[in-house]
Amino acid sequence: MAIIHAIYENGIFRPLVPVDRPEGCMVALENLRFIGAEPGQKLDAIYEILDQRFNSGEHDVAERHDEHQP
16 A cells, blocks of 8 residues: 655645546545644744844845845
8 A cells, every 4th residue: 555645735645746547536545644844933943034034124125036046
């Protein structure tokens, strides 16, 4: 039996990699484990990054958008 890693989004389990199963086939899910952060923790990390950017004093980041390009 293969383990298929998936993300649960909007009521649907979405596999993280292609699955070798026929379209529309039924599967049984057993021993579900929750891996990852609480939903609010992801937003907290994003807001922290945005807060650092907001408080940086740099007002126009669009003028520097090409700096990371090789």
